[in-house]
Amino acid sequence: MPSIDATGHRPVSRGSLAIAAFSTIVEWYDFTLYLYFATVLARVFFGPGEASLLVALGGFAIAYLMRPLGAVFFGHIGDRRGRRHMLLLSVTLMTAAMLATALLPTYAQIGPAAGLLLILLRCVMGFSVGGEYTGVVAYLLEGAAPHRRGLIASSASAASEVGALLAVGVSALTVASMSEADLASWGWRIPFFVGAALAGTVWIARSTMEESPEFHRQVRERTIPESPLRHSFGNHRGAIGRAFAISALGSITYYVGITYVPAFMTSAGALSEKVSLWLSTIAAVMVILVTPLVGILSDRIGRKPVLISLAVGSALLPATMFALMASGSHLQALAGALVLASLAGGVSAVGAVATAEQFPGEARVTGLALGATMATAIFGGLTPYAAQLLVERTGWEMAPGAMIALVSLCVLPIFLIMKETAPPVGQR
Template identity: 40%
Template sequence: MSALPSTHDPDQRKRLMAAGIGNFMEWFDFAIYGFFATAIGANFFPSSSPTASLLSTLAVYGVAFLMRPVGGMVIGAIGDRRGRRFALMLSVVSMGVGTAMIAILPPYTAIGVAAPILLVLLRCVQGFSAGGEWTGSAAFLVESAPAHRRGLTASVIPTTAALAVSVGAGVALLVETTVPAAAIVSWGWRLPFLAAFPLTLAGLYLRVKLDDTEVFRAIQARGAVSDTPIRAVAQTQRRSIAISFGLSAITVLGFYYIATYVMTFLITTGEMKRFPALTVVAIGAVIYAGLCLMMGAWSDRVGRRPVSLLGGAGLAVCASRPSF
């Protein structure tokens, strides 16, 4: 964790570690589904067409994204009522349990149509907790950070998410180079999902030892904790909500391109083998993580608006395809 913002405050370092490691675990669990989409499709969506099986698996991957804003609102509201610490513990436990249950979920050949239905439900749990994790961790870190280091501190969240994707790709490479191909389809794909249980325990242990932020404790002391935080925000912060949605839609585009689509594109369209494709994803995610820290630190110096505008412009330029 040496890449995290340095501080002489031991409590701040503990908060960074708890939020960063827990967030890493959450996104490792979330990302490995995509790296084993072919094997998962063979187990839960058997079809005479490998393409149809893969598309069904990726569709279930997409279902989790529909649950992310729901998780962000619900767990965020819980954090506003019960505290950031409780919200962080809830998100890490729900993600760990959902991922571990995928690891032991019987295939279609064993329980029939119940298998894909349960897989969809468990992916919904993962998406719900992932949305709550990003929301809760960001609020916790920003409220705990010194005013002049909020950008750098908040960058720990996307940084650890990107590192989780990189490590997930590395784990997929390890499994594919040590487990026979037939065994990967039958049981090898389950190994990274089983790692969710000890990771969950580690993340929960770190978060149980946290104290709530001074900001939340001050709100409690004033008796100003809202019983309906979603309604209160919707009534008073509509413009801020709209801006936040717009910025999020732009900024996460690059991350999800690396984390979800690029490997499928490299293999199916670019006709690249899985090993080099996974290597590209792992390296790309590490570069993304480093840039998150750099941009977070830069935003503390020049402001959030210039950095956001630069990022949006960069995505527009990189996404455009030259006609020559």
């Protein structure tokens, strides 16, 4: 067992931290797979026609609205029965949902009912992943040494992008390796079978994790809230609001600036699905490289200055980047995707630790569910649909970037007045 450090904190083992961090691969593999594969799933489950893509993205938005409900449900379990128990339960449900998706009949087989079944399973998935990311971030924050919390918590974001990279890579390989007829008939199932196998592997790994030392402290001191939901609303409304603001920026930069990009480049940029997916794969690698660097920076100089800088960049750059991606040039599209990926990766990295640090250990997971996950449901699940709708209705290719800029300008004043949550300089 790791020894107690100079601050009196007992970190969990490196093995448990690694399992927690890298297990976020599954959640983000599945949800980004749906967006990266949206143009294919639109044809397979919602039939031919230009409206199919919009319906598929609408289904994603509906499913994402289940995420806050799942977050509160699993947050209650995490705060009452432990972080480990919560994470095992959520990944069990995820495994079942992904396997069922891989076995679904298609539009060609049963008509519109296929799309309805897909959306229902997406709702189950949205519910199950509600507690995933917040539970992992809380576990990493509580298990890491104070001076390394930014780096350790950012590893969840990096691992998430590994899941996204895996999703876009599997999607690109699947699309490139078979005819459109085979893809629509059976090939689309391959990525979902891969996800189900990955989720089952994560369950096995999580069964070996230690419980969070913070939860052990609460058990020992008998400070576990009887009602985590009531405790959070009664004592941490300001923290919930700050977590909402941080997560709003992280969600819109990620879901519009990364996962929506392949659909945008295919529909507005006149690039093929194959090219768009490979460009997005390169952008995903950029996120993985940026994330730990921003995590380390937040440990060195604090969360607040990093958040402010990223909010300013997110206000100024995205609209121009979407214009570049719509140009039809492979090089310009890649440049735009890389800049957007860098911004999103940076916000996700510092946002992971900054949101969790808004709350004390008691009811931390529920507080994150109310703040961070609610923002993700609105600015993550709904924004790809809204972005596509705006582009189609207005013809303004910079509209998705303007959406990011608007959210950035709204949250920037909150970042300017919020208190620094990183440990004092002497402990960094």
